[in-house]
Amino acid sequence: MRILANDGIDAVGKQLLEQAGFFVDTNNIPQDQLPEALKNYDAITVRSATQVRKDLIDACPNLKLIGRGGVGMDNIDVVYAKNKGITVVNTPAASSPSVAELVFAHLFTGIRFLHDSNRKMPVEGNTAFNKLKKAYAGGIELKGKKIGIIGFGRIGRETAKIALGLGMEVLAYDLYEVPSELELSLAGGVKVNVPVRSAEFNELITEADFISLHIPFLDKPIIGAEEFRRMKPGIGIVNCSRGGTVDEKALVEALDSGIVAFAGLDVFDNEPTPAEELLKHPKISLTPHIGAATNEAQERIGVELAGLIIDFFKK
Numbered sequence: 053m054r055i056l057a058n059d060g061i062d063a064v065g066k067q068l069l070e071q072a073g074f075f076v077d078t079n080n081i082p083q084d085q086l087p088e089a090l091k092n093y094d095a096i097t098v099r100s101a102t103q104v105r106k107d108l109i110d111a112c113p114n115l116k117l118i119g120r121g122g123v124g125m126d127n128i129d130v131v132y133a134k135n136k137g138i139t140v141v142n143t144p145a146a147s148s149p150s151v152a153e154l155v156f157a158h159l160f161t162g163i164r165f166l167h168d169s170n171r172k173m174p175v176e177g178n179t180a181f182n183k184l185k186k187a188y189a190g191g192i193e194l195k196g197k198k199i200g201i202i203g204f205g206r207i208g209r210e211t212a213k214i215a216l217g218l219g220m221e222v223l224a225y226d227l228y229e230v231p232s233e234l235e236l237s238l239a240g241g242v243k244v245n246v247p248v249r250s251a252e253f254n255e256l257i258t259e260a261d262f263i264s265l266h267i268p269f270l271d272k273p274i275i276g277a278e279e280f281r282r283m284k285p286g287i288g289i290v291n292c293s294r295g296g297t298v299d300e301k302a303l304v305e306a307l308d309s310g311i312v313a314f315a316g317l318d319v320f321d322n323e324p325t326p327a328e329e330l331l332k333h334p335k336i337s338l339t340p341h342i343g344a345a346t347n348e349a350q351e352r353i354g355v356e357l358a359g360l361i362i363d364f365f366k367k
């Protein structure tokens with residue numbers, strides 16, 4: 053069996069596949085050459101870069117499985133593939149802790165202006181240094197504040213657990229029922245149950261000190277100008293979910309008017325070229341869609357994907 057891991061696969065996952073007798077090719081074949089090249093493989097694994105659309109599926113009648121390392125299947129024509137008898141698998145839970153930790157990287161950055169002070173340092177001399185000290189004083193703490201989590205699935209819950217561990221209050225909004233408490237696993241094997249509060253959307257956006265989004269891509273933004281107007285002035289917004297869930301133009305206006313104190317963005321409307329106003333904004337901390345890009349998450353993704361592929365072909 054031949055597997056093309058076109059966007060790469062973690063070394064441990066590759067090894068598991070090879071030990072099970074699979075040939076794994078990690079060459080990154082350009083998109084326009086894939087219809088010809090993929091004919092020689094039984095399965096393809098992708099992350100978010102390679103597109104597996106109808107034309108590619110039609111060109112490769114030998115294809116039996118498409119594996120997505122990660123969650124979002126936006127780059128795969130899943131229904132079309134399934135109708136053609138191709139199995140499509142992904143590894144939804146493997147990256148959740150890493151994405152949740154990135155949310156807090158952005159939150160800590162925002163409350164202490166790290167993104168902006170990094171841009172301004174180093175400076176020469178005491179006067180300039182003291183000016184910076186003054187400019188970046190006035191930070192705040194997360195402890196004791198309310199975080200509103202929109203979308204209480206895998207990553208939303210991981211985010212909530214970190215927040216609860218920091219002594220924050222969690223308001224959670226989802227289309228489905230929100231649990232009344234979450235179990236936190238602490239060092240030394242200690243487990244404690246900590247309450248979360250299920251909130252209506254309006255309650256969440258008006259009460260939260262910080263909002264973190266963890267929903268899939270929707271037809272239109274869930275947060276736009278009208279929602280920003282109802283938020284507490286000085287709120288911090290983090291989006292590590294999907295571009296398009298927050299109206300970027302309204303976000304910049306809310307940052308400029310002071311309603312929003314800072315934003316942390318890992319995802320954008322126009323990836324891979326986010327709008328200039330976002331890139332240059334002093335109140336925005338930016339990362340290039342790296343939520344799942346930790347060594348630990350990539351290893352979990354590779355191992356899970358390998359297991360799914362082995363199970364499928366050895367059935």
Ligand code: NAD
Nearest residue numbers: 124203204205206207226227266267268292293294343344
């Ligand atoms: P999930 O399916 O476990 O959770 C999503 C939750 O959102 C579900 O509970 C669902 O009921 C809820 N939801 C859907 N539409 C909603 C709406 N309109 N209002 C309120 N709730 C709604 O997904 P997940 O694994 O937690 O992933 C969340 C998001 O993070 C996805 O968009 C995913 O693509 C993205 N993601 C980003 C990165 C990254 O690198 N930044 C990595 C992994 C996942």
